[in-house]
Amino acid sequence: MSVLLLQLAGPLQAWGASARFARRTTESAPTKSGVIGLLAAALGRERSEDLADLAALRFGVRVDQRGTPIRDYQTAHHFETGRSMPVSERFYLADAVFVAALEGPDDLIDELHQAVRRPTFLPYLGRRSCPPSRPIDLGVRQVGDVERALEKEIWRASRWYQRRYGKPSVQLETIVEATAGDGPVDSIRDQPLSFDPHHRRYALRGVRHGHVEVPNPAAPQLSDHDPTAVLGGV
Structure with a gap:
């Protein structure tokens, strides 16, 4: 098994697992259906094509930069x-960064x-x-599984975001x-069954929340300078 790593960063992101009429919400992290849709588009698959092979991939995501929820109103005319x-x-x-991992x-x-x-779409x-x-x-990792890949990947947050943390390492949420x-798991309806616009279908999927600790490349470096060294001869 190999693990494909993707960097999901942009001014705006929207990962909806449910929508009701004119209200389109977003989850706090990328959904499996959204990322599988991205990959299907990269392959050039039509929405009506079978996606069982992609849906069977094991999925995980790491929250590198949580981002800020924002709301927008849109109008339209017939x-x-x-x-x-x-x-x-x-x-x-807004301003969120995630690392997604797919194992297969x-x-x-x-x-x-x-x-x-080289995406088709x-x-x-x-x-x-x-x-x-x-x-x-972000390339392919031969590390065994999704958990290991997310644990070993460097912190992908923006530099200004990393500088806000003074410690040499940071804990990042994983889903x-x-x-x-x-053991006990949460569930989300984002397991894609069909992207056919005439009959989109999604199933429940169990997810486990956790944390990994990664180094902070922007942490202040300890100096070897000893200010009392000049007093050694006194």
């Missing part, structure tokens, strides 16, 4: 009649890696109005797909 449509309320995450067979992970580097972070601000590709034998 093209033919000119009649005003209902005002829609949309939520986003070596050949499929390699195919996805090549697609991310341009990637976006949950919605088409949310383009990435950094390269998405990893649960496996058989895991």
Whole structure:
């Protein structure tokens, strides 16, 4: 098994697991359905195509920079009649950074890696109005599983964000797909079954919340300077 790592960073992101009418919310971290959709687009798959192989990948995400929730109102008019449509309320995450990990067979992970580097359709972070601000590709890791890959990856937060933490290491939240034998888990309806616009379908998926500790590259460095050294001869 290999693990594909993706960097999800942009001015705005929106990862909705549910939406009701004109209210479009976002989860606090990327959803599996959203990231699988990004990969399917990179491969050039149509929305009506089978995605069982992608849905079978084990998914995890690390919150490197939590971001700020914001709300936006959008208006629209019917093209033919000119009649005003209902005002829609949309939520986003601003200035967030995540590391997503997908674990699966070596050949499929390699195919996805090549697609991310040369996507057929341009990637976006949950919605088409949310383009990435950094390269998405972080490469493939041969480290065993999602947990290990997220633990070993360097902290990807913005430099200004890292400087806010004076300690040499930081704890980052992880949300990893649960496996058989895991203890109590949470659930989210973001397991994609079909992206067909006429019949989108999603199932519940178990997730486990945890933390990993990673070094802070912007932490102040301890100096070897000894101010009393000049007094040694006194």
